[in-house]
Amino acid sequence: MSEAAVTTRLDESAVQELAAGFGGELLLPGDEGYEEARSVWNAMIDNHPALIARCRGTADVIAAVNFGRSQNLPVSVRGGGHSVAGTSVADQGLMLDLSLMRAVIVNPEERTAIVQGGALWSDLDREAQAFGLAVTGGHISHTGVGGLTTGGGIGWLVRKYGLSSDNLIAADVVTADGRLVRASESENSDLFWGVRGGGGNFGVVTTFTFRLHPLGTMVVGGLALWPLNQAQHVLDFFRAYADRIPDELTLVLAFLTAPPLPFVPDDLQGRKAVAIIVCYAGDLDEGLRAVQPIKDLAPAADVIGPIPYLAQQTLLDAVYPHGHRYYTRTDFLDGLSDEGIEILTAAADAMSAPFSTITFQHYLGAVNALPADATAYSHRDAKFTIFTLAQWASAADDAENIGWCRRLAEAMRPYSRGAYVNFLGADETDRLRAAYRPETLERLQTLKRTYDPQNLFRLNLNINPES
Numbered sequence: 001m002s003e004a005a006v007t008t009r010l011d012e013s014a015v016q017e018l019a020a021g022f023g024g025e026l027l028l029p030g031d032e033g034y035e036e037a038r039s040v041w042n043a044m045i046d047n048h049p050a051l052i053a054r055c056r057g058t059a060d061v062i063a064a065v066n067f068g069r070s071q072n073l074p075v076s077v078r079g080g081g082h083s084v085a086g087t088s089v090a091d092q093g094l095m096l097d098l099s100l101m102r103a104v105i106v107n108p109e110e111r112t113a114i115v116q117g118g119a120l121w122s123d124l125d126r127e128a129q130a131f132g133l134a135v136t137g138g139h140i141s142h143t144g145v146g147g148l149t150t151g152g153g154i155g156w157l158v159r160k161y162g163l164s165s166d167n168l169i170a171a172d173v174v175t176a177d178g179r180l181v182r183a184s185e186s187e188n189s190d191l192f193w194g195v196r197g198g199g200g201n202f203g204v205v206t207t208f209t210f211r212l213h214p215l216g217t218m219v220v221g222g223l224a225l226w227p228l229n230q231a232q233h234v235l236d237f238f239r240a241y242a243d244r245i246p247d248e249l250t251l252v253l254a255f256l257t258a259p260p261l262p263f264v265p266d267d268l269q270g271r272k273a274v275a276i277i278v279c280y281a282g283d284l285d286e287g288l289r290a291v292q293p294i295k296d297l298a299p300a301a302d303v304i305g306p307i308p309y310l311a312q313q314t315l316l317d318a319v320y321p322h323g324h325r326y327y328t329r330t331d332f333l334d335g336l337s338d339e340g341i342e343i344l345t346a347a348a349d350a351m352s353a354p355f356s357t358i359t360f361q362h363y364l365g366a367v368n369a370l371p372a373d374a375t376a377y378s379h380r381d382a383k384f385t386i387f388t389l390a391q392w393a394s395a396a397d398d399a400e401n402i403g404w405c406r407r408l409a410e411a412m413r414p415y416s417r418g419a420y421v422n423f424l425g426a427d428e429t430d431r432l433r434a435a436y437r438p439e440t441l442e443r444l445q446t447l448k449r450t451y452d453p454q455n456l457f458r459l460n461l462n463i464n465p466e467s
């Protein structure tokens, strides 16, 4: 699309009026910084916003929301820019970029953190860990707090402390009419229920207030690796082990290509492998005892032991770098069948891109301790997610990698169910009914009619107020 075509969509005097009181930056196509600001983690996303509003604070967010509404522009919200679907970059619309809003203020006495809507998990982790505190964040520290929390939030502390959103005390939300609304158990509790799992449908969260937990600065973490030809054995162990571990221990199993790192034996480097990655949030000696069965399985490489929590939180960051091409399929599983294990092992064997991964994230624990309707997040009773993430470098390889990912999801369909809002791809806008329980969806639609009847915030897994 030409730049002229984009800019003609905007009312210049309205843009000037917005600019007059704007504290952050307004970027039009062609402006310095525009290309960088529209680029997100997934290089497959190549959308061109008509205007990028890089907000510095709540006043900017209110002004930008009012502008988007009055100009009838689709509005997208960029937190960490990590969604595979690229929903944060409005093509020909208004991109509300919160990446200048990353402040985190921890109150160590009260064990709370006030976190701006554009912060990354690394921002929150660093501030909280200065006081030995933590809250469930994502497995990758360069993910945004905004998208991850509004969709649910799964990470290394999930079995012990629940979802990220389960630890919210309050959220300040700029709604479609440009009002700042506080959502908590005691104020606008319906909205508070909805922002914990309903995605970005109800407005822009300018600050999240989290409850923090006294974790200390060390956990038992790290990973163990086996060659792919031992996958059957490892998965048999994993499914039985996952059923008997304490809630302090959270597990991820991953099919990947063994990295060329010093702890990996030479003959495994660059070959397909299966990994178990752990985090024990509690007493270190008890943690070491809890993970001993993994060590007893004679891994080819094993770096499981006491590590700083901050190292655990960044352990996998380099596996998912910015700027590669990504495509995903994700489902929930109630268990791992023998047939499922066979399908997965064959798919891992067929994985052509060395960066692609298939991961299993294990939950229950504190997630399932809350009632099914406690928040809008709808899959508290699922045991695992299977997150297949194809990752490659060149557009020439798009078809091959997308095909691999889709074939695996299709083959696993008989064994899987549901959908996780946060893991949906750009071509999965039809999965609303898989993402929510029917009662939850009905309640979310009522909420959408209250807070965003014109569907201003529709660039997400959209809850349509009309249907």
Ligand SMILES: Cc1cc2nc3c(=O)[nH]c(=O)nc-3n(C[C@H](O)[C@H](O)[C@H](O)COP(=O)(O)OP(=O)(O)OC[C@H]3O[C@@H](n4cnc5c(N)ncnc54)[C@H](O)[C@@H]3O)c2cc1C
Pocket (backbone or CB within 6 Å): 076, 077, 078, 079, 080, 081, 082, 083, 084, 086, 087, 088, 098, 117, 118, 137, 138, 139, 140, 142, 143, 144, 145, 146, 147, 148, 149, 150, 151, 152, 153, 154, 155, 199, 200, 201, 203, 204, 205, 206, 320, 422, 423, 459, 460
């Ligand atoms: C490699 C990788 C690893 C991941 N690991 C995990 C994981 O361990 N656990 C997990 O739960 N998820 C995980 N995710 C999924 C992740 O939670 C989602 O991609 C999430 O949307 C990322 O948040 P973000 O702010 O970075 O996203 P963005 O792309 O910036 O935003 C995505 C959407 O979130 C909404 N949004 C963002 N910020 C705000 C805000 N402040 N107010 C209102 N709405 C907002 C908007 O609707 C926006 O379209 C992972 C994703 C990837 C790609």
